[in-house]
Amino acid sequence: MRIVETDPKVLTLPQERLERVPAWGGASDSLSYVYRPSTIEQVQAVLQLARTNGRSVGLRGGGNSYGDAAMNAENILLDLRRMTRVLEWNPENGRIIVEPGVTIAQLWQYILEDGWWPPVVTGTMMTAIGGCAGMNVHGKNAWPVGPIGDHILAFDMMLANGDIIACSRDENSDLFHAAIGGMGMLGIFTAITLQMKRIYSGLLDVATESRPNLAAMFAYFEEHLENSDYIVGWMDAFAKGDALGRGDVHKANYLPPGVDPAPSQTMRLDKQHLPPTLFGIVPKSIIWVFMRPFMNNPGAWLINNGKYYAGKLTGPTQTRQPHAAFHFLLDYVPDWKRAYGRDGLIQYQPFIPKETAQDAFREMLQLCQKRRLPNYLTVFKRHRPDDFLLTHGLDGYSMAMDFRITKGNRSRVAQLARELDEIVLQAGGRFYFAKDSTLRPETAVAYLGQQTIDQFRALKQRCDPDKLLQTNLWRRVFG
Numbered sequence: 001m002r003i004v005e006t007d008p009k010v011l012t013l014p015q016e017r018l019e020r021v022p023a024w025g026g027a028s029d030s031l032s033y034v035y036r037p038s039t040i041e042q043v044q045a046v047l048q049l050a051r052t053n054g055r056s057v058g059l060r061g062g063g064n065s066y067g068d069a070a071m072n073a074e075n076i077l078l079d080l081r082r083m084t085r086v087l088e089w090n091p092e093n094g095r096i097i098v099e100p101g102v103t104i105a106q107l108w109q110y111i112l113e114d115g116w117w118p119p120v121v122t123g124t125m126m127t128a129i130g131g132c133a134g135m136n137v138h139g140k141n142a143w144p145v146g147p148i149g150d151h152i153l154a155f156d157m158m159l160a161n162g163d164i165i166a167c168s169r170d171e172n173s174d175l176f177h178a179a180i181g182g183m184g185m186l187g188i189f190t191a192i193t194l195q196m197k198r199i200y201s202g203l204l205d206v207a208t209e210s211r212p213n214l215a216a217m218f219a220y221f222e223e224h225l226e227n228s229d230y231i232v233g234w235m236d237a238f239a240k241g242d243a244l245g246r247g248d249v250h251k252a253n254y255l256p257p258g259v260d261p262a263p264s265q266t267m268r269l270d271k272q273h274l275p276p277t278l279f280g281i282v283p284k285s286i287i288w289v290f291m292r293p294f295m296n297n298p299g300a301w302l303i304n305n306g307k308y309y310a311g312k313l314t315g316p317t318q319t320r321q322p323h324a325a326f327h328f329l330l331d332y333v334p335d336w337k338r339a340y341g342r343d344g345l346i347q348y349q350p351f352i353p354k355e356t357a358q359d360a361f362r363e364m365l366q367l368c369q370k371r372r373l374p375n376y377l378t379v380f381k382r383h384r385p386d387d388f389l390l391t392h393g394l395d396g397y398s399m400a401m402d403f404r405i406t407k408g409n410r411s412r413v414a415q416l417a418r419e420l421d422e423i424v425l426q427a428g429g430r431f432y433f434a435k436d437s438t439l440r441p442e443t444a445v446a447y448l449g450q451q452t453i454d455q456f457r458a459l460k461q462r463c464d465p466d467k468l469l470q471t472n473l474w475r476r477v478f479g
């Protein structure tokens with residue numbers, strides 16, 4: 001459903017606050033009363049306002065969750081993007097304290113010229129640190145360094161009653177491990193302390209090569225895991241038979257001290273910025289228009305095929321690439337999601353143990369093809385377990401699959417997701433709320449376990465007894 005109509009009861013809140021807020025993928029949206037505070041006192045005032053009006057409060061960082069994680073239909077949405085202060089930075093030890101609205105883009109640009117890089121970054125730099133902690137995001141280095149939570153040293157969290165508590169591995173440790181990845185349901189991060197990663201160059205050593213099928217993709221990962229700082233695969237989800245799961249792999253390594261003869265030059269911001277044009281001519285802002293005709297099954301087949309054969313023809317390559325160019329490939333084409341059309345896209349990203357992942361991914365790719373719902377963009381990563389309560393992490397692999405949504409296929413995609421869920425559960429897998437649009441309560445119980453959910457609910461009862469903090473995702477899966 002695209003539109004949620006306003007309930008007349010809501011009219012006590014000012015109409016001028018009403019905004020239509022989309023899921024990042026654009027496949028759904030809802031009307032909310034949006035507040036954008038810039039201070040702690042203003043956040044407290046919004047919580048009070050919600051109480052007075054009998055409304056719930058959803059939190060929103062950069063709004064980059066593909067589905068409904070940062071939406072709160074007919075209620076208040078607290079958009080934290082104006083809380084962007086760096087509260088403390090120590091370039092000697094790489095510790096930084098930031099407000100939750102500081103984006104990954106602001107963060108790396110703030111620290112880079114001191115010789116540091118964020119330990120974990122997402123595929124877009126538009127995400128905010130509060131939102132990244134709320135979902136416990138991972139990067140292309142998920143295997144060696146884990147999710148962002150493993151690099152958060154402490155945070156201040158405002159509870160639903162407006163009080164602020166400090167959490168770390170030593171203080172309120174249960175809340176520390178549940179609020180990271182807790183989808184903003186326990187409290188509002190107001191200050192987050194992170195440990196940055198020391199680097200010795202603005203460049204990474206990047207190696208790329210194509211792999212002919214799924215088995216070869218897995219073999220490459222297992223062989224190169226221990227000697228790669230970053231490793232990620234792209235797959236052509238249209239390939240069949242012996243070529244099923246073919247694609248490219250990209251691995252990257254930091255340069256050790258002394259290798260880059262002029263690190264202060266390569267770490268300059270102007271050496272990192274993504275170029276404003278493609279091939280020096282086409283403004284990036286209009287590229288999505290040219291992608292639009294290809295966002296259908298034949299067009300996406302052509303692009304996936306073309307990309308695979310281009311990589312195969314070029315053969316293995318070794319280059320030095322700026323950090324930003326390697327990490328934020330998806331930001332090269334602003335608004336690329338608009339190419340998917342007015343009904344947008346959803347992403348489905350299961351996490352599967354290494355022992356069962358290959359068979360499960362094979363079955364999933366084949367099922368998508370059989371249902372004539374191939375995913376247009378498929379990304380493959382290796383993960384490790386972590387100790388956060390609602391974690392998606394495990395010793396295994398994830399496969400992120402983008403599905404175009406149209407009026408005609410919406411219910412078929414939902415049905416496909418149910419079939420895929422079964423494969424994931426059979427394989428002992430997990431799901432990721434940042435990417436989710438389709439998970440059902442029984443599936444969440446099946447993979448998280450009732451005990452874990454009860455534990456989370458007990459913490460929520462402690463931090464938010466009146467259930468003030470809610471989102472569409474929360475009501476859909478746990479409501």
Ligand SMILES: Cc1cc2nc3c(=O)[nH]c(=O)nc-3n(C[C@H](O)[C@H](O)[C@H](O)COP(=O)(O)OP(=O)(O)OC[C@H]3O[C@@H](n4cnc5c(N)ncnc54)[C@H](O)[C@@H]3O)c2cc1C
Binds near residue numbers: 123
């Ligand atoms: C192009 C693209 C690439 C991506 N690549 C990756 C990737 O490589 N790895 C990965 O893990 N994810 C990836 N994602 C998903 C994205 O990183 C997550 O959804 C992330 O949570 C988005 O951050 P955000 O600031 O936009 O948060 P939002 O989407 O706005 O919010 C995310 C969650 O955090 C909660 N929240 C927000 N602020 C706070 C706060 N101050 N306190 C408590 N809770 C809060 C919200 O309620 C919500 O539940 C990608 C998304 C896109 C669009």
